[in-house]
Amino acid sequence: MMAMQSSAQVNINVDVYNKGVVMSPNLYGIFYEDINHAADGGLYAELVRNRSFEDSNTEAVAWNSVGGATMKLVKTGLLNKAQAQALEVGFAGNGKASGINNDGYWGINAVQGRTYKLSFWAKGNLDGKLNVCLGNDKKVVAVTEISDIVTGNWKKYNAEFTCQENQPNSRLWITSEGKGNVVFDVVSLFPPTFNNRENGLRPDLASMLLALHPKFLRFPGGCFVEGQESSENAFHWERTIGPIEERNGHKNVNWGYRTSDGLGFHEYLQMAEDFGAKPLYVVNVGIWHGGFTPLKKIQPWIDEALNALEYANGPVTSKYGALRAKNGHPEPFNIEYLEIGNENNQPEQKNLSDKYYERFKLFKKAILAKYPKMHLIGDVAAWGTDDPRWNNPEKVELVDEHYYRSPAWFARNFNKYDSYPRDGQGIYVGEYAVTQGFGVNGSLDAALGEAIYMMGMEKNSDVVKMASYAPIFANLNDLKWRPDMIQFNSSNVFGTPSYYVQKVMADNVGTRVLNVTMNDPYTKNLMARTVAPEVSKFGFATWGTKASFSFDSFSSENASQISVDAAKPMLEIKGDWKSDGNIVSQTSDKEGCIDIVNADIKSNQYTVKAKARKDGGAEGFILVFNYVDKDNYSWINFGGWGNTQHGLEQVVNGSKMQLATKHGSVKTGKWYDITLKQNGDSIKCWLDNELVFDTKLQQNTALGVFSTASYDEKTGDVIVKVVNTTAEANQTNINLGNYNAKSAKLISLSSLKGTNENSIDNPTNVYPMERSLSPADGIVSLEIPAYSLSIVRIK
Known part of the structure; x- marks a missing residue:
């Protein structure tokens, strides 16, 4: 009561009866890119690091010899053309266990009662059995035996074993008391996966994506699409399908590590299907970081895009549709959205651009000739401007805007799309996030800035058709980019405040925009505060x-x-x-x-x-x-x-x-x-x-109260969203006129400080809470906390 008496009165007036524009049904999706070990060592559930021994030409990264065994990389007599190296292990046979172990991705999470699936290819001669186990130097928590390693030809071995105890930092051990030489390749270990998919996803990470109820999945990047140094390091979809031993993998030079491509084109499409999301595929237009294919020679890139679409959408009687069926999915995946290039429309050629509009036109003509209903997305300038535009007479349905800015920038751009033309192309905000002034992992201040911007997109969803936060994932052991809305190690995961903003906003979109007027006497003079310190x-x-x-x-x-x-x-x-x-x-x-x-x-x-x-x-x-x-x-x-x-x-x-x-x-x-x-x-x-x-100088956060409203025609709910970025709570009345408000629910994300964050040790420090409210006479009264996003659903 004392807090309510001391805070200022804010009145939010919602016009319930004059419903505005239709809210885009595809507004919020997810953008996936293999950055910060988001795939290998992250969402892709494979537990063995460097399973094909391709991560280095000189050493077996993440593999260690034990008990006097020897290791050496071999480059002849290989499993197939996709594999460039294998590992030959000399078992000592001295009466004690010798062999190799694998560190995994900064530890393998062994969980009591969980059954793990092992597979590997091997050839050679070993006088004895292989013991395969999970454990550390002191204790084994799961074990199995494999016999008959006596062959001059490659053979695939499979086994399963169940953990008896929890051990979050285990290794995979392959040892023997016998003597001999064995060549190994494609050593793979999988835990149970999301939806029990073969070659599938880590369940806890995938479940956090599913909880966002994404309308679409944009993949596979990002800079990951383009690659760096050479076109060979770009994403080539056809090299990422089929059995894992037939996948080359490639250098993810942009983010500093090699990827196995175990999470490949088919798995991306399967992921979208499992999430109930529309796949949005980003194709390379013949440009990579550091070079490009001349315009006159880009036909192979166009063919690659068309072949990918045939794999995803074609009948089983087509070449690539038949390949999709062979890989276990006879029904088409039905790609409806295709983005032509990634950040390739900068004003200067040296900034990953070369005749982008001409490239777009060639791709567009070829794609629409075969898939006339395909929704095509074009690039506009992704950095160096706050006002990117499509400056070409060639028509485009959607353009992709990217914004990595401060909390204050996002708040100041609450009304950015109010003035956009209504007769031009639609907007897809494909990448946006607070990357300046976000703290360590990602603060509540950062999330509130993003929430304000999202509210601005919602009230202009006749222009902004789609949006996706970026990037999603970060393995805490290899942070190349901060912040990321889901962060994890081998055994634990947490969502940042930005993750919870994405979730509660997406869960409460509504179907029609409602007009809002607000009287806020408290925050009028807050922005006049001087930023510069008095002593420095x-x-x-x-x-x-x-x-x-x-x-x-x-x-x-x-x-x-x-x-x-x-x-x-x-x-x-x-x-x-x-x-x-x-x-x-x-x-x-x-x-x-x-x-x-x-x-x-x-x-x-x-x-x-x-x-x-x-x-x-x-x-x-x-x-x-x-x-x-x-x-x-x-x-x-x-x-x-x-x-x-x-x-x-x-x-x-x-x-x-x-x-x-x-x-x-x-x-x-x-x-x-x-x-x-x-x-x-x-x-x-x-x-x-x-x-x-x-x-x-600017404040990191734009101080004030921001509000929007929408109507949900499916439930009859009025949804009011309020962000308070100030240090003071505000007593607020939501006025609905003579609308018959029966009940209301408050979803609130707040904390004592805007700088508060979540962490692996305190994953719910900033977490959404719910409680009931009691409307009276067309008014919902409540206190809007300091540093908060409040969503009120009114029946």
Whole structure:
């Protein structure tokens, strides 16, 4: 009661009777990409790492010899053309167990009562039996025996065993007390899988996707579609089907590891079917990271796309439809949506683009000639702009927009689609997520920013037809990208607040948009709060490069002059810094090297002048200001991003937020004059005599109350969504006029702090809760908590 009395009154008026546009039935889906070991070591249930011994040409990654056994990679006498290497094991035969073991993906999760399926191919001569078990150095928790390893030809072996105890960090052991040499390939171990599919999915991870009730599944990426270094590292669907021993696998160069392609084209389609989601396939248009096929030679890429569609949609009498039937699925999978390219329509060719519109037109003509009802999606600029557009007369049904921004950006763009034309192409927001100012795993603040943006998409769903958060998965042992809405290790999993926002929003979409007006006197002046700290420091930094700096002067009306001598010693945060008179140099190629002047600036109105010189490396140099601690500061990066642009960034609670960028570079060996003038949140910065930035610092989160409403024609429910990003609870009345409200349910996602997160040890720190409400006289009264998403379903 005390909280309710102290909070401000917010009135949300919902026009129930004048129903607006139809809500898109395909609004929320999922976007899957093999990043952060999302496939091997993640959703794909295979437990053996490097099962085909292809991860390295020089060593058997994740495999270890034990008991005096020997191991060597062999490249002749192989199982088939898909396999480039196998592993020959020399068993010692010294009366003790010798052999090999496999680490799995940072441990194999052995679960009591769970039966595991083992298979492998082998040839050779062994005087004795193989003992196959799960366990660690101290204890075995599951075991089976395999006899008759006496053959000069390849033979497949299968076995099952059941665990007697839990042991989350087990290994797979293959040992023998006998003597001999055996060559192994495609050593595979599967636990029970989602829907008991052969070559299937890890149940706990798949179940979390199923719980989202996705309307579609976009696959297989992302950058994973394009590949890197060569077209061979792109996703080629035909190499990812059939028995696992016939799959080549390929280098997932974009994300730093090899993939087995065990989760292949057929499995993606099966996954979509099991989720009740429409498959949305992304095809390569002959462009990869670092190169492209000339426009005149892209016909093989078009043929590859057409063959994939025939596999998915063709009759069993067709070549690829028959192959689908052979692989266990006679009925068509029915792909309805196809995206032509991934992020391939940037303004500059060097940014993964080459004659995209011409490529799109060729693909479109060929695909619609055979599949005239196919929904085609085109690319627009995926970075470098907040306003991407399709700039070509060639018609396209949907375009794919991508946004990775801060919580404040998403909140400020609540009304982004209000002004979009209603007679043009539809929008598919194929990738969006807070990637700046999100904390460690992904904060509630980040999720609330995304929720506000989703509300903006919903109220404009006559334009925004589809949307999918990205990326989904991250193995905590190999984080290449943060944040990700589902994070896991070999035995546990948790959803971030963003995951729960995706779930409760998708569960409560409605079918018609309702108009909302809101009176919110409390938050009108919140955004006027100054972001810049009153007390801070400044200094210098580098990122993967070497640079030298010379401090010239500091001046302020509200603070005393700072000299270099008075400021010493510097606060070296990271890097190899050396001083020579008034010049300080960073001499390593480490990333994130920072050196801070050890003097407080007791003002946020001042001017700093310095000199900087790039001494070597891929990037330029950085001026640091508003430094409070290692997790809170701002900097201006000159010649960043491979010496292609300048950028102004803020670091808030350890997470970086990009405020402004400008194309530009710096020359090696040249001294540049830097001038920074700060007036509260206003920032001006010059490089020599060029004004590079004239902008303002921003809050990580846009403070306020945001609301939308919809009507569900299937249930008769009115659905009201309210996000409160402020630190104060708000007493709120939802006014429905003379609508006969019988009962109401509140679904709330909130926490004491917007910076709160979930973790593997505390997976439900931020978790949706439900309770009943009692409407009266067409009004639903409730308290909207601080830092919250509230969804009210009114009967």
